[in-house]
Amino acid sequence: MxxxxxxxxxxxxxxxxxxxxxxxxxxxxxxQKGDELILINxxxxxxxxxxxxxxxxxxxxxxxxxxxxxGHEKFESEEKMYEAYRxxxxxxxxxxxxxxxxxxxxxxxx
Numbered sequence: 786m787x788x789x790x791x792x793x794x795x796x797x798x799x800x801x802x803x804x805x806x807x808x809x810x811x812x813x814x815x816x817q818k819g820d821e822l823i824l825i826n827x828x829x830x831x832x833x834x835x836x837x838x839x840x841x842x843x844x845x846x847x848x849x850x851x852x853x854x855x856g857h858e859k860f861e862s863e864e865k866m867y868e869a870y871r872x873x874x875x876x877x878x879x880x881x882x883x884x885x886x887x888x889x890x891x892x893x894x895x
Contacts, residue, residue: 787814790827805856805888810874812885816841836889847880
């Protein structure tokens with residue numbers, strides 16, 4: 786099973802169902818439709834949920850449109866978006882960087 790880490794401030798958004806999409810740059814996990822995921826709080830290393838990938842698509846950061854933000858947190862500006870992703874991935878993030886948009890569904894915990 787694949788794992789995805791989320792910044793602590795995003796965990797409540799995922800758990801509430803407000804966040805149903807995550808964007809991943811430089812996808813080293815080959816995230817694909819149907820993959821089962823363990824969702825982890827990046828700060829604590831603790832699993833907080835499980836999910837299934839519904840679909841994925843890729844595009845350049847500069848080509849993101851309003852509908853790409855559905856189920857994803859919004860940014861104050863384009864520059865704030867780049868700042869956020871550079872804080873996660875470093876200075877190699879540019880407008881031409883490919884983002885994988887991953888839509889997921891929380892799994893019911895029995």
